[in-house]
Amino acid sequence: MSDTVTLGPPSGRPVRQCLAGLWQNSGMLVVLLVLVAGAAAFVPNFASLVNFKGLALMVATVGIIACTMLLCLASGDFDLSVGSVVAMSGVMAAVVVNATGSVPLGIAAGLAAGALVGLVNGTVIAVLGVNALITTLATMQIVRGVSYIVSQGKAIGVREEGFYALGNTAWPRFDGYFPTLSVTYHAGFPWVQWSFGFAYGDMSIPTPVWIMLGCFVFFGLLLNWTTFGRNTLAIGGNAEASRLAGIAVARTKIVIFTLQGLVAGFAGVILASRMTSGQPTTGQGLELQVISACVLGGVSLTGGVGTMLGVVVGVLIMGTAQNAMNLCRIPPFYQYVASGGILLAAVLIDRLKQRRSR
Amino acid sequence: MADPGACYLEFRGVSKSFPGVRALEDVTFGVREGSVHALVGENGAGKSTLLKVLSGVYRPDAGALLLAGQPQTFRGAAEALHAGVAVIYQELHLVPPLSVAENLYLGHLPSRLGWVRGRRLQEDARARLAALGEAIDPRATVGSLSIGQRQMVEIAKALARDARVIAFDEPTSSLSSREADRLFDVMRRLRDDGRVILYVSHRLEEVFGVCDAATVLRDGRHIRTFPTLEGVDRDGLVRAMVGRSISDVFHHEPCPPGAVALEVEGLMGPGLARPASFTLREGEVVGCFGLVGAGRTELVRLIYGAARATTGTVKVGGRPVRIRGPRDAIRAGLVACPEDRKKEGIIPIRSVLENLNLSRRRHLSTLGFIINERRERASARRQVEQLSIKTPSLAQRIMNLSGGNQQKVVLARWLGGQVKVLLLDEPTRGIDVGAKSEIYAIIHDLARRGVAVLVVSSELPEVLGISDRLLVMREGAIAAALERGEATAEKVLSLALPVAPEPKREASA
Numbered sequence: 001m002s003d004t005v006t007l008g009p010p011s012g013r014p015v016r017q018c019l020a021g022l023w024q025n026s027g028m029l030v031v032l033l034v035l036v037a038g039a040a041a042f043v044p045n046f047a048s049l050v051n052f053k054g055l056a057l058m059v060a061t062v063g064i065i066a067c068t069m070l071l072c073l074a075s076g077d078f079d080l081s082v083g084s085v086v087a088m089s090g091v092m093a094a095v096v097v098n099a100t101g102s103v104p105l106g107i108a109a110g111l112a113a114g115a116l117v118g119l120v121n122g123t124v125i126a127v128l129g130v131n132a133l134i135t136t137l138a139t140m141q142i143v144r145g146v147s148y149i150v151s152q153g154k155a156i157g158v159r160e161e162g163f164y165a166l167g168n169t170a171w172p173r174f175d176g177y178f179p180t181l182s183v184t185y186h187a188g189f190p191w192v193q194w195s196f197g198f199a200y201g202d203m204s205i206p207t208p209v210w211i212m213l214g215c216f217v218f219f220g221l222l223l224n225w226t227t228f229g230r231n232t233l234a235i236g237g238n239a240e241a242s243r244l245a246g247i248a249v250a251r252t253k254i255v256i257f258t259l260q261g262l263v264a265g266f267a268g269v270i271l272a273s274r275m276t277s278g279q280p281t282t283g284q285g286l287e288l289q290v291i292s293a294c295v296l297g298g299v300s301l302t303g304g305v306g307t308m309l310g311v312v313v314g315v316l317i318m319g320t321a322q323n324a325m326n327l328c329r330i331p332p333f334y335q336y337v338a339s340g341g342i343l344l345a346a347v348l349i350d351r352l353k354q355r356r357s358r
Numbered sequence: 359m360a361d362p363g364a365c366y367l368e369f370r371g372v373s374k375s376f377p378g379v380r381a382l383e384d385v386t387f388g389v390r391e392g393s394v395h396a397l398v399g400e401n402g403a404g405k406s407t408l409l410k411v412l413s414g415v416y417r418p419d420a421g422a423l424l425l426a427g428q429p430q431t432f433r434g435a436a437e438a439l440h441a442g443v444a445v446i447y448q449e450l451h452l453v454p455p456l457s458v459a460e461n462l463y464l465g466h467l468p469s470r471l472g473w474v475r476g477r478r479l480q481e482d483a484r485a486r487l488a489a490l491g492e493a494i495d496p497r498a499t500v501g502s503l504s505i506g507q508r509q510m511v512e513i514a515k516a517l518a519r520d521a522r523v524i525a526f527d528e529p530t531s532s533l534s535s536r537e538a539d540r541l542f543d544v545m546r547r548l549r550d551d552g553r554v555i556l557y558v559s560h561r562l563e564e565v566f567g568v569c570d571a572a573t574v575l576r577d578g579r580h581i582r583t584f585p586t587l588e589g590v591d592r593d594g595l596v597r598a599m600v601g602r603s604i605s606d607v608f609h610h611e612p613c614p615p616g617a618v619a620l621e622v623e624g625l626m627g628p629g630l631a632r633p634a635s636f637t638l639r640e641g642e643v644v645g646c647f648g649l650v651g652a653g654r655t656e657l658v659r660l661i662y663g664a665a666r667a668t669t670g671t672v673k674v675g676g677r678p679v680r681i682r683g684p685r686d687a688i689r690a691g692l693v694a695c696p697e698d699r700k701k702e703g704i705i706p707i708r709s710v711l712e713n714l715n716l717s718r719r720r721h722l723s724t725l726g727f728i729i730n731e732r733r734e735r736a737s738a739r740r741q742v743e744q745l746s747i748k749t750p751s752l753a754q755r756i757m758n759l760s761g762g763n764q765q766k767v768v769l770a771r772w773l774g775g776q777v778k779v780l781l782l783d784e785p786t787r788g789i790d791v792g793a794k795s796e797i798y799a800i801i802h803d804l805a806r807r808g809v810a811v812l813v814v815s816s817e818l819p820e821v822l823g824i825s826d827r828l829l830v831m832r833e834g835a836i837a838a839a840l841e842r843g844e845a846t847a848e849k850v851l852s853l854a855l856p857v858a859p860e861p862k863r864e865a866s867a
Contacts, residue, residue: 225729226721234716237705244664244702245716245771246688304707 024315027353029172031346037218039180039324042192050201053209057318061086061283063288063312064267066297068217068260072292074223076254076303077125077132078237081117082290084143086283089268091147093163094156094278103162107269114265115258117143122257127249138306140287143167146280147280155279158272167274170204178203206287208270215263220308232256236303267327292343293318298350306333317342366391366554367412367523370429371421374407381407384421385580387573389523394545396565399575399599400818400851405558408575409525412556413445414438445515445525448532452509452515453838454501459483461500462515486514489612490544501554504535504637514545524548525556530564531651541764542568554573559858560649562592574598593848600818600847615826618641618676619810620779621693622661625670629656631834637780638810643801645825646814649854653834654814655697658783660851662694663687665700676777688717691778693787697814699761703768706757710749710767713756714738742771745800755815762793765829769800780804783814798824828852 019034023030041045064075071081089110097106124135158164174307177198184193231252234242238267243249272278297314321342325335363386374382382404389395397405409425410416414432421430425441432438438445452461459479460535468475469480475689483496500508501688509529516524526545530538545568548626549555557569564588572595574581582598584590622640630653648654659665661672663681672679672692679690689692694726696702704713711857713784715722715734722737738752745766756764764787772780782801786794801824805811815821828840830853838853 188625202826227723227729228727229713230729234705234708234712238701240702241696241705242698242716244684244694246664246685247716248685304705306619 002074003135004181013287018296026313027349028310028317028346031301031349032313032317032320035320035324036187038164039246039320041194041242042183043324043327044183044185045180046183047180048199048201049180049203050199051323051327052299053205053325055319056209056212057206058208058292058323059315060212061267061271062289062293063212064208064215064263064270064284064317065260065310066315067215067308068256068263068296069290070219070297070306070308071223071229071232071256072275072302073262073291073299074252074303074306075232076239077253077256078136078291078301079118079121079257079260079264080133080287081121081140081183082135082260083283083286083288084140084147085114085117085347086271086286088117088147088150088270089145090263090272090275090282091151091156091278092278093269093272094158095150096231097158097160097163098156101160103160105301106158106160106163110269110272111262111265114268115262116260118121118264121255121261125257126253129256144280151280153280155275157277163273164276165207165260165273167208167270167272168206171210173204175202175204176200198243202329208274211266211270212252215310223306224306228252229253233304233306236305238304289318289339291337294342296346317346360709365389366392366426367556368427369408369411369421369580370423370424372411372418373420374411374416374444375417380578382411382418385575385578386421387580389554389556390571392549392552393570394549394557394568396569396572396573397556397558397575398495398560398562398565398595399581400816403575403599404578404759405575406527409447409527409556409558412438412443412523412525415623426455428661439519439521442522443519443525444519444521444523445527446509446512446516446529448528450505450512452500452511453507454624455499457497457499458487458503458511459496459718461511462486462496462518464515482518483514486510486518489517489548489705490514491540503536505532506534506540509533509537509541510544513548521553523554523556524684525558528560528650529557530559530561538564538621562595563856565595566592576600578718582620584762593852594600596848596852597808600851615642616808619674620661620812621671621673621676623671623673625657625660625666625667625672627656627660627667627670628651628662629834632836634660634836636829636836636839638812640778640808640810643805643807643811643813643825644827644829645821646812646829646831647801647818647821647850647854648814648816648831649856650816650833651833652854654816654831654835655783657831657836658694658697658781658812658814661687662781663694664694691776692781693717693772693775693777694777695765695772696785697783697787699764699787704756704764707755709753710742710747710756710759711735711752711812712737713739713767714741714752714770721775734742737774744773745770746796760789760793762796765789765793765797766800769797773800773804777804777809779810779812781812781814784816785813786815787822794820818851831858 045051069079092113093106093110096109097103121136121139124130125132178201180197180199182195182197185191186193223232231247234247234250235252239249271282293314294311295301296317297310299310321338322335325338368388369385372385383830385408395507399405407416411418414435414437453464462483463479468478470764480496487494487496488508490513492502493508494510500511503511529541533541543830545555559565569587571583571585572587573583576599612754617640618637623635624633626633634657646654662668663683663686673682674690674692679686681687699707700706702769711734715738720726722730722733736751743747747763747766749763756767785797801813813821813824822845826842828850829836830838830850832854833856
């Protein structure tokens with residue numbers, strides 16, 4: 001009995017094998033790299049550090065929520081309520097800040113509201129045994145309604161300027177000339193020309209991006225290096241076997257959903273801070289973007305499989321595609337079609353890959 | 359029907375093997391036209407496999423199936439049905455939300471240009487059911503019928519396909535006695551029509567009541583065919599069903615049992631017909647035998663907290679334990695390995711390492727929540743070595759292991775912990791002979807270390823061989839507790855077989 005496995009024939013072309021291995025193990029990473037290379041080569045203004053910073057800021061909300069959605073999907077459940085929670089937490093924070101004049105109190109209210117929704121979701125799903133899809137479909141609508149009721153359907157501007165800090169500060173502040181690859185198109189041959197240069201820009205990293213990075217690290221560690229994370233994957237792999245093996249399935253699920261609510265609430269507060277107001281209409285369809293990002297990252301919808309690295313890749317694929325389309329001035333209506341197409345294509349590629357490896 | 363005594367259906371040297379198991383070995387016998395022929399044997403004797411060969415689900419490795427002297431090769435149930443062979447299984451193959459008429463003609467609905475001819479469908483269905491003496495509304499959905507009525511629909515469905523051979527697999531297990539009597543009437547009528555009826559049942563009284571002939575299978579082999587049941591008594595049949603020597607694989611030196619480790623009293627819950635009470639002592643291996651559906655699995659699940667008991671107490675080491683779920687049981691040192699390994703035992707898509715450490719991750723972690731990879735690997739490697747689990751690596755997904763090795767992983771979870779009582783539900787089901795004896799060795803090793811072990815099994819020689827004491831279950835209750843000396847195969851099987859026309863519960867679906 002050996003403890004190692006050797007895969008494939010020992011001889012052959014090492015480079016090709018290496019590439020095949022990369023494709024087999026991290027296909028989505030390959031897709032991301034191809035996408036980035038393609039965008040860099042053909043989309044004007046894409047390949048610059050300053051644009052990458054903007055891209056990171058754009059995906060911050062999805063990225064933060066994807067961290068806990070990963071836990072949720074890994075345990076074999078869904079959460080559709082996150083988009084509504086983002087809106088409600090933002091509204092709550094705005095209302096409380098305006099009413100009390102205290103920024104920390106407002107932020108706390110936003111987080112608490114989110115966590116409460118998550119706790120309710122988790123309890124209904126784990127204790128009462130209602131299907132997660134149905135439960136969160138219901139709370140999605142309830143929570144959206146509550147955010148409209150509380151805000152009376154209008155955006156609530158926050159007067160306290162301290163509240164803007166969360167979403168609009170950046171650190172460390174530094175600007176200067178940064179490398180850029182510029183792409184120019186010509187009427188005649190060669191149609192595309194590239195030139196490498198430096199352009200002036202602000203490269204301070206915005207706070208939401210730091211928070212997203214922090215979430216990636218924290219939840220990545222939580223999933224891989226704690227008993228909680230391993231139990232989550234076990235539950236997703238086989239809930240009944242996990243229960244019979246003595247894992248506290250119900251408790252774990254409640255914690256997962258509460259974390260999901262808390263983090264979605266946090267994302268909502270950050271978004272409100274960036275917009276300097278709590279808006280009841282934000283986050284529509286966000287839940288599907290988040291789930292798409294996770295699926296692009298190879299997280300299984302049936303549970304038991306998922307990595308944080310995959311989710312980061314998934315978030316970046318979505319962000320890159322969206323950013324490139326924005327730079328190409330593709331109208332948003334067409335962007336929906338493209339996003340859906342990318343998701344479908346990614347999943348199909350994965351399917352084909354699995355079929356071949358069998 | 360030229361020759362009324364001829365064997366219409368014949369099995370000639372039929373053999374079928376699965377990895378590690380010889381399910382059927384050179385089975386040869388014939389069934390006459392116009393007779394009801396019983397097929398009896400213990401659990402695992404090969405009856406179900408034979409039925410599946412008959413219905414085309416399995417293809418025999420060797421030998422042939424003959425209809426009217428013509429060898430048949432069925433490539434699937436559809437072809438068997440086309441040749442006039444219908445098998446009616448325990449779990450009926452009907453579609454509950456559809457109507458009776460639609461079910462009867464499922465797959466060949468009368469149609470014109472693709473449109474279903476509704477009226478004709480109804481009339482045909484009504485006529486078919488009337489021929490069986492049933493007044494079931496063909497428009498009713500199957501889901502609204504009782505089990506007995508559904509069975510009639512199933513029979514009518516077989517007749518609609520013009521089946522010459524109709525095999526029944528334990529048809530009365532969920533019927534009331536009145537419904538069963540109706541079924542027997544129909545069977546006799548079909549026999550008088552000249553059809554061939556094959557009847558599989560554990561209820562010997564029914565066999566004597568309705569069958570003309572009987573064939574006994576044991577260990578996948580044909581033991582004897584009684585061309586007539588006149589002059590044959592229950593004991594004679596039971597002897598033919600059992601009569602085998604118990605191999606040395608199971609040999610076990612009983613150790614002096616210690617203090618009472620588990621005390622179950624008046625435990626009652628779903629799946630049991632009467633409250634169950636028994637005790638297990640330290641260092642004792644107690645077998646629990648029963649036929650399929652006797653409530654063995656249910657009993658284990660109730661003790662362990664996998665299902666909630668309605669009444670009763672469970673004491674571990676003399677102390678009463680309140681068990682609301684498996685976690686409470688585990689904390690008290692009462693652990694179990696479930697019956698259905700794939701569904702309840704393993705996490706198929708996770709690694710061997712994770713599956714091994716599933717129940718004691720906290721114990722192996724740093725500060726109670728940080729995974730300590732080194733310690734997890736060391737512990738897992740030790741267990742892989744101890745139980746000689748064959749796996750290419752600890753990172754291998756457990757679903758790629760053989761059944762025996764999967765079972766060892768599930769067992770390994772509970773070794774080394776503070777286990778006082780171990781409940782094993784069918785620990786050797788579907789695994790090969792080599793792995794079986796290794797698992798027996800593990801069980802006895804645990805017993806020597808003072809663990810009380812309950813082994814539920816439907817293999818008679820297995821329970822007889824490994825246990826110091828034996829519980830026999832029948833129809834949802836513990837029928838008897840036997841000491842090792844007094845437990846003989848005949849006695850155990852005879853206790854496990856349902857007793858004659860006891861007042862049965864009215865079945866309502």
